[in-house]
Amino acid sequence: MSRSAWLAGTLVALAAGGTGYWAGREGGPVPALVERARVEFAHWMPARRSAPAAPATAKPTGPVVYYQDPDGKPIYAPEPMKTADGRDFHAVHASEDVHFDADESETEMPADMPPLASASAPAGPRRVLYYRNPMGLPDTSPVPKKDPMGMDYLPVYEGEDTDTGVVRISPGKIQRTGVRSDAAERRVLSAPVRAPGSIEEDERRISVISMRTDAFIEKVENVTTGDHVRKGQPLLRLFSPEINAAAAQYLTGIGYEGARRRLENLGMPAELIDEIERTRKVPATLTWSSPRDGVVVERNISDGMRAKSGDVLFRIVDHSRVWVLVDVPERDLAIVAEGQRATVRPRSFPGRVFTGTVARIYPHLAMGTRTARLRIELPNPNGELRPAMYAEVEIATGNDEPVVTVPDDAVLDTGARQAVLLDRGEGRFEPREVKVGRRGDGYVEIREGIAAGDRVVTSANFLIDAESNLKAALQGMATAASTAETSALAEEKPR
Known part of the structure; x- marks a missing residue:
């Protein structure tokens, strides 16, 4: 087949999309023909007018390699078959198939275009290490052979399969x-750590009001759960027989220092003790005040009730500063450190951002979730951040x-x-x-x-990695085959 006919037929196959059996095979003839035709056509066209006439086509020789559509369409088959209208596919012999050998020459190729195969051929003879499957299958042979389709195995020369890792x-x-x-x-x-968190009370800003002795509640002030109270604001008035007895003893001067210490141990505020000493009177009821600014989150008393020693009467929390507790996955724990800046985005305030720092990394992991708990402290002067709110937290890790x-x-x-x-x-x-x-x-x-x-x-680096693994496998198989052949020849030698 002339070079011009081959170029024309291959370019038609390219335009048609390359359907058929061979077109779907990786490493098959059609993709290689299309690529070669694209290169040679550009060189062939300028010299076409001055090129001599092509010689007559020789009689096909060699075995049948494959079968092609009788109309020249890019449809191929490994076995004889017919078209839809009953015509036989054309048998393509080995001499008719396209080969990219170094000695290939045709009259229609311009003189200034070197053969593609010879462009990369070595200057001198090289030793053949083994022969590999032409279709890229993991199959090698120490001697020349053909595959079931009649295609020659490709030689692998010394220096082409070196153990350089390239x-x-x-x-x-x-x-x-x-x-x-x-x-x-x-x-x-920048590798920020993102994790969910929840807003909690600052444990250091919680005050509990309870009695250290039995008492009777005379009057509860107009303070309810949720109210904000100030430090020193009255909360209740009570009567306690034990406190009154200690106060009377304090006024008589008997065991003055011991009597004052007893009043302090009973939980009486220092201002009440000073008031008794100033007025020299023991009041019938005592007024208990708030120890800090904060919000009443718990009230457990009513007028006239009896409060036993240890009962919690009020719980007051200062929300001017809150904590954000974050559960960080174990894999991120190594890059998180105390003092790093943290950005908190409460779900209740879309678009709002609060900034704090990582104040503490708790020492133990949660066994169920394999997470470590972090504590971030945030200022909350307006009380907008409320305990139990959910938030998205981003911790800035790394350095500049x-x-x-x-x-x-x-x-x-x-x-x-x-x-x-x-x-x-x-x-x-x-x-x-x-x-x-x-x-x-x-x-x-x-x-x-x-x-x-x-x-x-x-x-596509995984494809190159697969190519590297295939190359190593082929080399190993070739080495094993060569070793087996050497052993067989040694056994055949007369001893």
Whole structure:
């Protein structure tokens, strides 16, 4: 078949979309023919007018390689078949199939275009290591052979399959698989930790009013649950026989210091003791006041009731400062530290942002959720943040020092190791094991293995990794086959 006919037929196949049996096979003839036709057609057209006439086509020889549609359509079959109207497919012999051998020459090729195969051929003879399957299957042979379709196994020469760790991919395959690379850069890596949290009371701002002796409640002031009270504001009036007896003893001067200490031990406020000493009278009822500014969150008394020793009468909480308790996953605990800035976004206030710091990292993990609890302290002067509110928390980790980073997609992580594929140019890729660090903003820190400026593969790197594994498997199989052949020959030698 002439070069012009081959170019025309292949370009028709390209325009038609390359359907049929061979078009769907990776590494089959049609993709290779289309790529070669695209290159040669550009060189062939300018020299077409001055090219001599093509010689007559020789009689086909060799075995039948495949069968083609009788109308020349890009439809192929491995076995004889017929068209829809009953015509036989045309048998294509080995001599009619297109070969990219170095000695291939046709009159229609311009003289200034070197053969594609010879452009990369070595200058001198090379030793053949083994022969690999032409369809890319993991099958090798120490001697030349053909596959079931009659296609020759491809030789692998010494130097093409060295143990350098470099993977070579053809430019056509790189384009088809969409391989892309990017340079490693030094950048400030922001890796915020995000976790849900809830607003709670500050434990240090809670006051409980209870009696240390039995007493009778004479009167409860107009204070209810939810009211805001001030320090020193009256809450209740009570009568306690034991407190009155201690106060009378205090006034008589008998055991003055001991009597005052007894009043303090009974929980009497210091201002009441000073008032008794100033007036020299023991009041029938005593007035109890609020020990701090805050909100009454619990009231358990009523007028006339008896309060036993230890009963909680009031619980008052100061909400001017609150806590945010956050449960951080165990994997993020190593990058969180006390003193880091935290941003809190309560769900009750969309768009509102409150800023605080990590004040405490609790020492124990929750066994059920494998999380660690953090405490963030926030000012709450207006009382807008209420206990039990949910919030989204973001903790700023890391520092402002730039580090070597690559995109997340560049790292091949098997669990036991992490690696990247260095782009050496001209279709050469080298796997390189690396040590990774922090992640954030779609990038990962590379602590060891590559430097800033090295180009790494960021897209389709798993395909190159698979190619590398296949190459290693083929080499191992070839070595095993060669060893087995050597052993067999040694056994055949007469002893």
